[in-house]
Amino acid sequence: MAEDIIYKWGEIEILPSRMEKYIKQQQMNEGERERIVRARNIHLDWYHRHFAYEVLKPPAGEWEPKA
Amino acid sequence: MTVATTTYGAVTDEVIAELKRIVGDENVLTDLHERAMRAFNCAPAPLQRWADQTPDVVVLPGGTEDVVDILKLANERRIPVTPRGGGSGLADGAMPLRKGICVDIKRMNEIFEIDEENMCATVGTGINMLKLNEVLEPLGKIFPDDLAGYANAMLGGRIGCGGWTLVGGRFGHIPDTVISMECVLPDGQVIWVGGGGTKKIRKSSSGYRLKDLFMQHQGTLCIVTRAVVELYPKSEVEFAGYFAFDNWEDSYQALYDITTAGFGTISSAMIFDEEKIDFLRRDDEAFIPLPKDVRFVNLMTFYGKKCEVEPAVKEGFQIMKARGGRYLGPEQGEGDWASRHDRYHLSYHGRTPDGQATLMSWHCEDTAAYHTALPALRARFHEICRKYMDLYPGLFDDWGIFIYTSNPFKGWGDYLIEIDIGVAELDLTPDSWENGWIKMKKEIAQAAVDMECSVSICHGSCREGDDDVAMHQEMRHGTFDMMKKIKRMIDPNNIMNPGKYCLDEAYGD
Amino acid sequence: MTYQLSKKDFYAEPLSKSKAIPEEFVKEAYLVFACRHKFCRDICPNFDITRNEAHTSYGFHTSILAISRGVGEFDKLMDNFTYCLECGACELRCPNTSMGGDFYRRSTTTLDLVRKVRRDHLADGGEITDWSAVKDYLDEHRGLVATQDELVTKWAEGIKLAGDMKTALFVDFFTATQGTEVPRLAAQILGKLGVKFGVYATPGVTAPELLSEDEEEWKKYATDNVKHFKELGIQTLVVVNPHDYALLIREYPKWFDMDGIDTVFVTDFILEKMREKGVAPSVAIEGRFAYHDPCTLNKLVVEADSPRDLVAQVTGAEIVDVPPGNQWRYCCGNGNGPFRKIHEDVAYRIGQKRLRAAADLGVDTILVACPHCKDQFTDVKTKSGLPVEPVHVLELVAKSMGVDWETTSPTIG
Numbered sequence: 001m002a003e004d005i006i007y008k009w010g011e012i013e014i015l016p017s018r019m020e021k022y023i024k025q026q027q028m029n030e031g032e033r034e035r036i037v038r039a040r041n042i043h044l045d046w047y048h049r050h051f052a053y054e055v056l057k058p059p060a061g062e063w064e065p066k067a
Numbered sequence: 068m069t070v071a072t073t074t075y076g077a078v079t080d081e082v083i084a085e086l087k088r089i090v091g092d093e094n095v096l097t098d099l100h101e102r103a104m105r106a107f108n109c110a111p112a113p114l115q116r117w118a119d120q121t122p123d124v125v126v127l128p129g130g131t132e133d134v135v136d137i138l139k140l141a142n143e144r145r146i147p148v149t150p151r152g153g154g155s156g157l158a159d160g161a162m163p164l165r166k167g168i169c170v171d172i173k174r175m176n177e178i179f180e181i182d183e184e185n186m187c188a189t190v191g192t193g194i195n196m197l198k199l200n201e202v203l204e205p206l207g208k209i210f211p212d213d214l215a216g217y218a219n220a221m222l223g224g225r226i227g228c229g230g231w232t233l234v235g236g237r238f239g240h241i242p243d244t245v246i247s248m249e250c251v252l253p254d255g256q257v258i259w260v261g262g263g264g265t266k267k268i269r270k271s272s273s274g275y276r277l278k279d280l281f282m283q284h285q286g287t288l289c290i291v292t293r294a295v296v297e298l299y300p301k302s303e304v305e306f307a308g309y310f311a312f313d314n315w316e317d318s319y320q321a322l323y324d325i326t327t328a329g330f331g332t333i334s335s336a337m338i339f340d341e342e343k344i345d346f347l348r349r350d351d352e353a354f355i356p357l358p359k360d361v362r363f364v365n366l367m368t369f370y371g372k373k374c375e376v377e378p379a380v381k382e383g384f385q386i387m388k389a390r391g392g393r394y395l396g397p398e399q400g401e402g403d404w405a406s407r408h409d410r411y412h413l414s415y416h417g418r419t420p421d422g423q424a425t426l427m428s429w430h431c432e433d434t435a436a437y438h439t440a441l442p443a444l445r446a447r448f449h450e451i452c453r454k455y456m457d458l459y460p461g462l463f464d465d466w467g468i469f470i471y472t473s474n475p476f477k478g479w480g481d482y483l484i485e486i487d488i489g490v491a492e493l494d495l496t497p498d499s500w501e502n503g504w505i506k507m508k509k510e511i512a513q514a515a516v517d518m519e520c521s522v523s524i525c526h527g528s529c530r531e532g533d534d535d536v537a538m539h540q541e542m543r544h545g546t547f548d549m550m551k552k553i554k555r556m557i558d559p560n561n562i563m564n565p566g567k568y569c570l571d572e573a574y575g576d
Numbered sequence: 577m578t579y580q581l582s583k584k585d586f587y588a589e590p591l592s593k594s595k596a597i598p599e600e601f602v603k604e605a606y607l608v609f610a611c612r613h614k615f616c617r618d619i620c621p622n623f624d625i626t627r628n629e630a631h632t633s634y635g636f637h638t639s640i641l642a643i644s645r646g647v648g649e650f651d652k653l654m655d656n657f658t659y660c661l662e663c664g665a666c667e668l669r670c671p672n673t674s675m676g677g678d679f680y681r682r683s684t685t686t687l688d689l690v691r692k693v694r695r696d697h698l699a700d701g702g703e704i705t706d707w708s709a710v711k712d713y714l715d716e717h718r719g720l721v722a723t724q725d726e727l728v729t730k731w732a733e734g735i736k737l738a739g740d741m742k743t744a745l746f747v748d749f750f751t752a753t754q755g756t757e758v759p760r761l762a763a764q765i766l767g768k769l770g771v772k773f774g775v776y777a778t779p780g781v782t783a784p785e786l787l788s789e790d791e792e793e794w795k796k797y798a799t800d801n802v803k804h805f806k807e808l809g810i811q812t813l814v815v816v817n818p819h820d821y822a823l824l825i826r827e828y829p830k831w832f833d834m835d836g837i838d839t840v841f842v843t844d845f846i847l848e849k850m851r852e853k854g855v856a857p858s859v860a861i862e863g864r865f866a867y868h869d870p871c872t873l874n875k876l877v878v879e880a881d882s883p884r885d886l887v888a889q890v891t892g893a894e895i896v897d898v899p900p901g902n903q904w905r906y907c908c909g910n911g912n913g914p915f916r917k918i919h920e921d922v923a924y925r926i927g928q929k930r931l932r933a934a935a936d937l938g939v940d941t942i943l944v945a946c947p948h949c950k951d952q953f954t955d956v957k958t959k960s961g962l963p964v965e966p967v968h969v970l971e972l973v974a975k976s977m978g979v980d981w982e983t984t985s986p987t988i989g
Contacts, residue, residue, distance in 0.1 A: 013679050014350065014424065022425040023415055023603065025681040029581035029829070033678040035878045039668040040675070042901035044405040050200065051213070052305035052370060058397055059381045100653055101630050103642040109612040117647045127627060154629070155613050173627040193627070195618045201902075218669070219614040350679045412671040414610040415680050424680065426603055428610040493606055 011037075073561045073574060075165060076144035078123035086126050086168070089136040094174065096125040105169045109216070110157045110530065111428045111490040113500055120162055122149060122169035129174050130191070131249060131257060131292040138290065138562075139255035141168055145560050148253075150286040152224025153195065155216040157431055158527030160227055160285040164566035172223045175292060178202060186298045187246055187267055192223030192291050199296075208298040211238035211370075214525075215431075217408050226291050229283025231433075231473065231483065231525030233407065236326075237334030237370050239475040242282050244297040250281050250289040253558045266295050280553070285529045286564040288557050302370040306380045307404035310392030311361040315341070315442070318363035321390035322470065323438060325367050326478030328386060330379045332371035336472045339364040340445060343467025343487070349416060357395070365392060368404065417489040419461050427464055427489035432508065434515040435524035436484045441470060447514040448486040455507040459499050463507070464489030473524055483524045486511065508532030516540045529567040538569040577840050578878045581829040587688060591696040593651040597644040605644065607672055608637035608684055616666035616686075621907035622659055622915070625925045631659035633666035633686040636693070654697050654704045658918045660690045661911035661926075662784065664875035665904040691913070694788040709917040710785050717749050717781045724749070725777035731756035732775065735763050739772030741808040745842075746815045746824075747775060748782045755947025759816045761970040762842050764979045766814075769849045773814065778804055782820050785914045787827070795831055802832045813839045818872040818946045819912060825877050841873065843882040843945060843969060850889065857976030862892035863941065865972075866934035866964065868953070869903040870946035872912055883945035883969045890976040896937050906930050908944070910952040927956035934964045943969050 011033070019025045048055050076082075087095045096102065099121070106112075106120040113120075128134045141148045147167030154161045163169055175193035182188065183206060190199060196212045199222075203209055213233045214220060220230075226248060230241035238244065246269050247261025260278045263271025281289060312318035318338055325336045339347070341362045348357060357364075367383050369376045384394065403410075417427025436444055445468055452465045466487035474480035488507075495504060512522045512533045521541060522528040528537035538547045551573035554561075561574050586600035597605070608616075616633035617623050623632050630639070636657060642648045667673050670684035677683030694704065720727055728747045747759045759775075766773060780797030787794050805813065815821040824839045840848075850856060867887065873880040880900065887893055897903075909927030910916045916923040931953060934942045942964050944950050953966035 011678065013681060016681075018418075018422060018424045019680065019682065021423045022419070023607070023680075023682060024586075024600070026683070026685075027581055027583040027585070027830075028677075028681045028683070029579070031578040031580040031825075031829075031878060032582045032683075033681075034578060035580055035876075036668075036673055036678040036683065038878055039673070039875075040678075042899075043409075043669070043674060044402060046899075046901040047405040047408075048305070048401065050197075050204070051209070051211075052302040054304045054373070055401055056304045056306040056369075056373070056376060056380060058306075058308065058394065058400075059377075059384055062384055062394055063396055096628070096630075098652060098656075100639040100642060100648040100656060101628075103647045104630055104635055104638040106642075106647075107612075114645055117642060117645045121647060153614065153617075171629075173629070176627065198618055201905075216613050218619070219617050350676050406675060408613075409615065409671045410675050412611040412613045412615075413676045414607045414672055415676055415682065426606055426610060428612070492610065493602070 073565065074145070075167065076146045078146060078167065082140065082144060082146065083124055085140055086124065086137065089140070090126050090128050090133050094127040094129070096127070101125055102169070105151055105154065105171065106162065108157070108159060108161045109155045110159055111430050111492050111504065114492060114495070115497055115500065120164065121166065122163045123166045125169045125171055127171045127174045131251060134170065134251045134290050134292050135255045135257060137168065137170060138251055138253055141562050142253045142255070142560055145562060147565050148562050149564050150223065150227065150290045152192070152221035152227065153216060153219050155220045156224055156228050156526060158228060158285065158523065158533070159530045160527055160564070160567065161224065170290060172221065172290070179293065181206065182267070183208070185267055187295050188298055189293060189295045190222060192221065192226065192294055194222050195219060196222065203298065204301070207301050209301045210244065210296050211299050212241060212244060215408050215411065222294055222296070223291050226282060226294065227284065227286050228525065228527040233471065234334040234368070234370060235475050236336070236472045236478050237332060237476070238299060242279065243475045245278070245282070246295040246297060247278060248281065248291045248294040250291050252289050253560065253563050283527065285527050285567050287554060287567050287570055288563060304373045304376050305368065305370050306376055307366060307368045307400040308380065308383065308387070309395040309399045309403065310365045310387040311358070311395055312363040312365060312390070312392055313360055315363060317390045317392070318365055319442060321365050321387055321392055324386045324390060325383060326472055328382070330369070330383070330478065332369045332375050332379050333367065333478045334370045335366070335368045336478055337366040338470040339366070340468040340470070342449060342465055343469060346416070346467045349418065350413070361395070364395070411487070416466065417464050417491065425491060426493060428492045429466065430488045430490050431485045431526070432488065432511045433483055433485045433524050433526050434511070435473065435481050435521035436515070436518070437481060437520065438479070440518045440520050441482060441484055444484050444514060444518060444520065448511060451507060451510045451514065452486060452488055455503055459503045462491045462494060462499055462503060481524065505532040509536055512536035534567070534569050577825070577838065577844060579829045579834055579839070580826050580878065582683065582685060582826070583830045584685060584688065587692055590699065591650060591693060592700045593649060593702070597640060601640065602644045604689070605637045605641035608633055608670065609641050611671055615669040615671065619665045619669045619905050621663065621665070621905060621926050622661050622922065624905070624929070625922050626659065630656050633670060633684065636660065636686060636690060651697060651700065651702045654694065654702060657690055657693050658704060658914065660686070660913070661871070661907050661915050662687045662690065662913040663871035663907045663911065668875055668904060691787045695791055698789060706918045710789070710914040713917055714781065714783060714785055714789060717783055720749050721780060724779065728752045728777055728779060729775050731760050732763060735760065735767070737763065737773070737775060739774050741774040741810050743771065743773040743812040743814060744776040744808070744810045745773055746779060746813050746820060748779055748817050748820045750783065751817045751947045754951055755817070758947050758968055758970060761968070761974045761979070762814070762816055762846070765846055765970065765974055765977060766849065768977050768979055769846070769853055769855055771849050776810065776813070782823060784819055784823060784912050788913055798828060798831065802828065802834070805837050810837060812845070813837055814842055814845045815839060816842045818870045819948060822872040822876045822912070841879065841882060843886045844879055846973070847882050847886050857890050857973055859976045859978055860891040861972060861976050864894050864896045864939050866897045866937050866939045866942040867895040868906065868908060868930065868942055868944050868949055869900050870944065870949055871907050872946065874900050874903055886973055887943060887969055890972055893972060895943070896939060897934070906933070908949040908952040909956065910948045916952065923952070924956060924959060927952050928960050928962070931956050931960065931962045931964050935962050939964065941965050941967050943967055943972060945969050
């Protein structure tokens, strides 16, 4: 990242000190964050399906999945 | 040359009563908050002039007949009219500069006909493209207008700005995918313009090609009420491949190589420049981390039949890799490409010099450039932005540059080069608006014109700051003079979106 | 299940026509205005009908910002602010939520804004057109409090309930009076699964409409509930109405410590028990069904899939409807607040559009998981003549489990 971040439970978030002056954070627990992530993933999946029936994988040999 | 000041009529109670008679009471909005929210569109706005740009009344016509009566009334009383589609344009087309009547076309969203055999659909221009495609989806068809505002823009506004789409290299842009359209002129006359004189014929050699005249006029000539649009078969497959480069030269050359390779299914090629990558790293990496040695990213996208796309993608990989490109993986291609419309509108992207997240509005300065102009323009745009960031600390932020392919049906030719600028709108003062924001826009527009490029490739150049440069310099080869003649002929009372494109000058002397 | 806390402390400061918009609120309004792409608009089931962009998240936030710039007056907004279904679609589609809300821990909270603006206006002595219908509804519920323990168990006549309060069914006043088949079927299904439970007898006024009128009163009932939950030793609260489920999951954590109380939606609980006991519905019911994801689950909470998963347990039953993400644009038209009471005509047209979409799938039944949806669709079906019958998923499951019950639905099995 270009900035410092917090890395917690596999999720990345902004350092809270960056949200002290102009935009403040709200109280938000992990349940609410989970709802947001769920919604984002639903939306992104939908967007792919909306424009084409299938998302092509990269050609064979061009990408090794992460271990 | 003098510019005549048109004397406009007022929106009186009598006018409002007449508008109610035309569209029904519930479709005439006079409450201040209803009008106030139609004062602006998507681009950073002069909030200090909010009241000045609030229309006097908003009407929501239901169809062509309503628009005819509204325009006849407005023309007779010399009341300014500002057509409004989604209000999500970035050139202030829907911003009423002279108040008057805002004609909000959103009720005109009917789908009149889907002609599957002739692969076209007739729709009201108040329809949103995503909504149209939801209806087309079960039929295996799509209207491929893929823009940042896909989820909210309306066809009428797309026509008004001569819209550009992210997948235009494959499917064409709005001037290509709109086959014909019904236009209501200021005097109430209704004409249907297309390639020739018919509604569904795409290419004709009959008569003048008037469709092009009434495309991208920003509501200064007419209100488009219906259109016949192209339908494509929904693509079997899509592929979006992101490749990292560690230097500009290779990234730039790779862009040329991929776009001139001759692929039929390529829909776009892009560059995210170094500053854009750094900007995205502020929060984008929450989703897809980018290694530190990634300085530039090139994107190639393909749509179409699998039997065509698959071999094209394979060759595309070789082209990118030959220039040192490193594939960033399918997660990037799937997540990032799918979020292409949404990601840039996050209001917390802004950063102050001391690193605080701040409220900034995203603004995109779009320029049409040819390939060899790209390096110089890129450098100049960053230079201009940095100058004003230094002059007005905390008000502006360089959010980096995108370069996209921009010609219909092919990869090479023109490019959209946009510098994205974060603007701390709430903190702008009249001084920083005029001497910061407007001057910066003028310099950016000037940089484009100095290189014989166009001030705008997709949004329009009728914004304050752009219009002067665009009309008096870019359009200096007699084009602006012709625009003025046409404007005066079609709109003698200057009621259609007055003040845009410097067209008030048509009424001088 | 998963409690969700999303709370902006500056919402505690009241807005008023006699005061300037506070700075934090100006920023709050600006955050949505600044996006301007208005993805919130065409996803909004209400805007889909009215086509007025004032009736959207963008419209609500922009009108507040405009007032801060001297354009508009706070007390003139209210009729506009009634045009919100409180379904949550706009919150999910706003880039501030979807593309960064989790990273920044700052998101768009249109429901909270709309409810707050309405109640601040009322507290300011203002009026809202046609609010009397909402007030009548709330007064009716207030009037039920005196005999609530009898009311919320009346539906159980003839059903033997055996169990302590470790697991308790939460039945709200609406369901107890207008949707009695839901708790009845839930009880019978759970009984068939051998689950012991009690019924929580003092829910108080839980209608989300109250949050738009008087938050302090709402909190009073909620405070009593949390106190009683703990006094009664309730460990699992099984909620039959997703409106109340959403309130317990989303609103209660703002004010109360819900530790030790697992609040679970009825279909989640039934599914969990089926899996635990290795029991599946045994009677096949062949059929193609539309399914309407309730807004309060699909758009407002994390765990939203159990009604569909429960239907999947029924051999032969096939849901042929669009997936949950595509249903963000739908609402039955009832809304999650006062909408239907104030805008009956628009509510009808929203419901009609939804029912017509189901009819276009070639089905004669739309499954629902919410008693309000069932009530609204029943009304819409009657008025429109569209040949699609709303049936609660528990009716389908009960039939498939051979539960002895009476159904008014002619179309199952």
